[in-house]
Amino acid sequence: MTQLALVIDLNVCVGCHACVTSCKEWNTSGSAGPLCDENPYGLNPTGTFFNRVQTFEIGQYPHSETLHFPKSCLHCEDPPCVPVCPTGASYKRKEDGIVLVDYDKCIGCKYCTWACPYGAREFDEKQRVMKKCTLCVDRIYDQSLAEIDRKPSCVKACPTSARLFGDIHDPESAVSRAIREDGGYALMPEWGTQPANHYLPRRKTRVKIHEDELERADNPLKVDGQLPKPGKGEPSMEDVSAW
Amino acid sequence: MKPAFSVIFLTTLIGVGQGLFLALFTHQSYALFGLLPLQADSFYGYGSVLSLLFLAGGLLASFFHLGRPERAWRSATQWRTSWLSREVIVLPAFMGAVFLYGAAHLLGIKPVLPTLPGGHALDPGIALGAAATLLAFALFICTAMIYACLRFLREWHTPLTVINYTLLGCSSGFVLAAAYAAVAAPSETGFFGGWAIAITLLALAGRAASLLRNARLKPKSTLQTAIGIKHPYIVQRSMGSMGGSFNTREFFHGKSAVFLRTIKPAFLLLAFGAPLFLLATGANTPALLGVAFILQYIGLLAERWFFFAQANHPQNLYYQTIG
Numbered sequence: 166m167t168q169l170a171l172v173i174d175l176n177v178c179v180g181c182h183a184c185v186t187s188c189k190e191w192n193t194s195g196s197a198g199p200l201c202d203e204n205p206y207g208l209n210p211t212g213t214f215f216n217r218v219q220t221f222e223i224g225q226y227p228h229s230e231t232l233h234f235p236k237s238c239l240h241c242e243d244p245p246c247v248p249v250c251p252t253g254a255s256y257k258r259k260e261d262g263i264v265l266v267d268y269d270k271c272i273g274c275k276y277c278t279w280a281c282p283y284g285a286r287e288f289d290e291k292q293r294v295m296k297k298c299t300l301c302v303d304r305i306y307d308q309s310l311a312e313i314d315r316k317p318s319c320v321k322a323c324p325t326s327a328r329l330f331g332d333i334h335d336p337e338s339a340v341s342r343a344i345r346e347d348g349g350y351a352l353m354p355e356w357g358t359q360p361a362n363h364y365l366p367r368r369k370t371r372v373k374i375h376e377d378e379l380e381r382a383d384n385p386l387k388v389d390g391q392l393p394k395p396g397k398g399e400p401s402m403e404d405v406s407a408w
Numbered sequence: 409m410k411p412a413f414s415v416i417f418l419t420t421l422i423g424v425g426q427g428l429f430l431a432l433f434t435h436q437s438y439a440l441f442g443l444l445p446l447q448a449d450s451f452y453g454y455g456s457v458l459s460l461l462f463l464a465g466g467l468l469a470s471f472f473h474l475g476r477p478e479r480a481w482r483s484a485t486q487w488r489t490s491w492l493s494r495e496v497i498v499l500p501a502f503m504g505a506v507f508l509y510g511a512a513h514l515l516g517i518k519p520v521l522p523t524l525p526g527g528h529a530l531d532p533g534i535a536l537g538a539a540a541t542l543l544a545f546a547l548f549i550c551t552a553m554i555y556a557c558l559r560f561l562r563e564w565h566t567p568l569t570v571i572n573y574t575l576l577g578c579s580s581g582f583v584l585a586a587a588y589a590a591v592a593a594p595s596e597t598g599f600f601g602g603w604a605i606a607i608t609l610l611a612l613a614g615r616a617a618s619l620l621r622n623a624r625l626k627p628k629s630t631l632q633t634a635i636g637i638k639h640p641y642i643v644q645r646s647m648g649s650m651g652g653s654f655n656t657r658e659f660f661h662g663k664s665a666v667f668l669r670t671i672k673p674a675f676l677l678l679a680f681g682a683p684l685f686l687l688a689t690g691a692n693t694p695a696l697l698g699v700a701f702i703l704q705y706i707g708l709l710a711e712r713w714f715f716f717a718q719a720n721h722p723q724n725l726y727y728q729t730i731g
């Protein structure tokens with residue numbers, strides 16, 4: 166059983182929105198039709214996106230820090246949006262665990278968005294169907310692309326490599342290792358949806374240096390200590406050396 | 409949640425239709441055992457037509473909720489897992505049963521099927537009425553379970569949702585039945601009025617219980633679990649878009665807290681207070697009972713609006729600040 170997923174490293178994400186724009190660019194150009202926008206150049210531009218980067222302030226000034234938080238469909242292993250769909254348009258693929266919407270079957274009743282606690286689905290106001298992240302299913306299996314390009318658009322675009330992509334059911338994959346060794350966690354674990362996408366926490370790298378480590382206790386050549394300054398009458402190096 | 413008027417009209421209109429049919433068949437069941445005088449077939453027949461009008465109105469309203477109404481037939485396929493799909497099947501089935509029940513009475517199709525030990529003859533109208541009664545209750549369950557099965561929406565995830573949908577639908581249906589009887593069979597107005605008072609009181613108790621329950625709910629999801637950061641002070645600075653999105657439109661009711669506070673006593677007064685007052689003070693004229701039904705229906709629209717508006721979706725944690 167394969168479960169493809171993203172692992173997003175919040176320690177590395179700089180909030181540049183490159184994943185948002187590249188996702189929009191790839192998925193609005195595909196055979197499934199555009200991700201429609203309304204008033205793109207007006208006062209209140211709005212549109213359909215699969216991926217958003219949100220920003221949170223953690224703590225209170227001056228002890229606060231900024232967290233950039235990319236959010237897309239988490240491709241839950243127990244997706245609550247799938248069983249509620251009355252038409253079967255919403256489904257989870259057995260072969261790779263990707264949760265998809267069949268745009269030709271969707272009746273646009275929006276019931277699946279009510280059943281998703283993460284707000285991962287967005288209704289396309291022009292095509293009148295529900296849309297969501299596909300993990301670039303039209304890209305990751307495309308044999309005409311070079312193998313290095315067979316990754317979701319957002320992963321390819323990330324300038325800091327904050328986004329990893331792979332099979333979280335394969336214990337030796339890079340994503341599984343990252344989840345296991347770098348403290349990967351799931352969002353809203355209280356609902357038991359088992360999101361496949363994981364997040365790596367912010368990490369502080371601190372080095373503890375003790376006083377005695379600044380000056381070596383065993384300092385036989387006194388290389389770290391300040392050498393005593395020779396007095397005026399003392400012989401200089403020239404007086405004692407043989408050359 | 410944003411209350412969608414299509415769904416508000418769907419749930420309230422079919423509630424009236426179901427309740428009205430149940431009222432008619434309750435009367436016929438009493439009459440079958442000789443507890444009440446059996447009314448003319450036209451009373452049950454035209455009552456079924458009235459019930460069908462409300463059900464059809466609800467069905468029509470439901471189409472306005474769909475982005476792609478031309479594909480609505482597909483929604484009957486996933487009845488194994490989806491309560492919405494089950495509702496899509498049971499609503500037309502119930503309408504069909506009410507249609508046949510009404511047709512059997514209006515066309516006078518009355519071959520005696522079996523005869524009960526007490527000498528009461530069972531005709532197709534009664535068999536169809538019994539089937540439609542089961543379907544009416546199945547429809548209440550399907551409609552309410554659409555909301556009650558969503559465990560993230562804790563205001564809805566309670567048996568009280570199913571109880572209240574059933575009681576509120578029956579209450580409005582019996583009030584309408586009383587008004588209808590005042591026109592078509594004045595001697596029976598008191599029977600329907602008495603039932604209406606009892607059910608409306610039960611509905612008031614059920615709705616009050618759910619209001620009390622929801623007032624004490626503590627959210628299970630917090631900003632901390634939503635983004636997985638264990639810190640007591642987290643504020644959203646940007647939701648990732650400047651002009652709003654589907655997520656900001658679909659899950660917020662968009663009205664002020666004052667409006668929300670005002671509509672609660674308003675619907676309690678209109679949906680329960682007004683019909684109870686008019687019924688209890690012996691208003692047996694068609695006009696006053698009609699007023700009771702209209703006031704209660706307006707109250708039920710407000711009640712359903714509040715039902716949706718009060719539900720706080722956990723996704724709102726991610727959409728708090730435009731910036």
